[in-house]
Amino acid sequence: MQEKQLTTGAVSPSGAAAVSPSAHADTTAKWFLISAIGYFFIVGIIAITIAAKFVWPELLGTVAPLSYGRLRPLHVNGMLFGWLLAADMGLTFYLVPRLCGVRIWSEKLGIATAALWNVIILGAVVSLLAGWNQGLEYAELPLALDIAVVAAWIMFGFNIFATIGTRRYAQMYVSLWYIMGTILWTAFVYLTGNFAVLAATGVNQANLNWMYVHNAVGLIFTPVGLALAYYFIPKSGNIPLFSHKLSMIGFWSLAFVYVWTGAHHMLHGPISQWLQTIAIVFSVMLLIPVWTVVYNFFATMKGQWQQLRENVPLKFLMSGVVFYLLTCFQGPMHSLRSVNAIVSKTDWIPGHAHMAVLGAFSFFAVAGCYYAIPRMFNRTLYSDALANWSYWLLMIGGLGFFVTLWLGGVWQGWQWNNPAIPFIDTVVALKPVWLVRFVSGILMFAGIVAFLYNVLATVTGAAGVEKPRAAAA
């Protein structure tokens, strides 16, 4: 099945399957996905709790482990590593063997990785609630858990690279590049953010910390998220990807540009001006990889948009693409000094961050789950209608969250820039915004519940959905 000719035009995520679909046991993928979705639900409860604390600051106020300062890192780490990264890894275990036309290199190693990952997440819950916090954003976990993460990542990376090494097709589909990029870059980014950072202090440490924080999104969640989008958009729409060449431009510009931008987290702050300027220039250049990728997806959908009416995975995917475009337009704009002076440190920023992590990358992962889980279990999805509900709940809740925080954040920024307004007035002014955010959070959580229920009903076959699929691929 060796494809000799390298293509540059339209491509499909796989040729004729070299291994029959039923040959994939997918045990690793199943473990990763089911636990990830479980954490999505549990951490969702924590998310609502901290949103409620902005409205009722004394809620659970006398219980130290449940105070805001302990729950917030649990929310962030839980969503990033418990839900999103685990879901991304699970879907990677699903799509890499299929793209390579072979079985996963070692299912046993994969299962051990999933088990270790769960140990890490449970350890994170205990240590963060206890207040064992390293004090660095995204790197809160104690050193022992950091080491376990490195071990898990090596196990994951080895398994994936070994699978790619045995592939049947010479030319690698775009998703494979993004996955390999993720594995390699994450290694450097994670080591910088969790180990090298400990040897530095002050501004030097902050610079390493922001390099990590920024690239955790830019070189971990972005590339693996795009790997999913590149696979699942053509797959779930049954359409070839518009251009292989364009995806190359997007990939290599991302590889080069992203890492330079960390210092934009400290604009106007105590860090060298020239470094701020470099970060700004590269932040603006980020528009190149983003726009090429988004153009490729839109061009793929040309003439196929009517599919969005019925196809829930595709709905999640294309909404995710739009959110990706918007987030990555906001990012470069925030990095301009004049805009930054207004929005930085305000509630705009969580609005922006949630659009990236929830609106774009979680939507890709949810779509992947809706597409892959029924195929892995050889069943049909329990309910398309419920899936559609989960889409609208997450969409409306998400938009309510993003939009109110943007508006509130700009308003807050304007007020802060007028020192005649006492700080506390700027707090009180935002209270309606935080109430809307809480309500939006409830809607999103309802969407998560619908998603969880649908998945569980599918995999357990609870409601008698054991019709085997006709064509699984």
Add this chain to the structure above:
Amino acid sequence: MLSKTDASAAAFAVAAVVFFLIGGLLTTVVPPLVDKTWGKPFENSDPSKGPIGKLEPYTDLERKGRDIYVREGCWYCHTQQTRTLLADTKRSGWRGVDAPISTPDEFVYDSPHMFGTKRTGPDLSRVGGKYDAQWHKTHFRNPRDLVPGSIMPPFPWIAENPEEFDAMVAYLQKLGRAKDWRPDHDYEH
């Protein structure tokens, strides 16, 4: 060159790491070598060059207070940087005197750094000497008793624990004092 990476995983891996490392090294390893103020503690005795003073390392008590600040996640709601924005110098200021801008040499002993990303509460980079211990005690018990409308959580387990409370206050009083700028010392001790 890059078309080779299309079909060879090894060529791909090398290229991906090289592309990344150019920016990676130039923005992390190089800056502290170029800008020496990142690692040299603040010291100035010449008033014509700005505020005078000297950055001292943390005492054991202050460090203990700092650990509590880290543990309780105060830094998710409070930043510690007076930025190069007029509004920041005014908001961190005191009795009509603008606070000096934060510079890298004031943070040399900070690990983990506490610059922060979100201001749910006010910036604390110059809060040292602003309030006395009694104020902080009442504030930790219930912030709304002092500042109606506040959404800062109560921290009774700090206020009621004399050891932790003293350490916490010692740390807060130290913040931003390397530069001797505060015109009025009436709230101290």
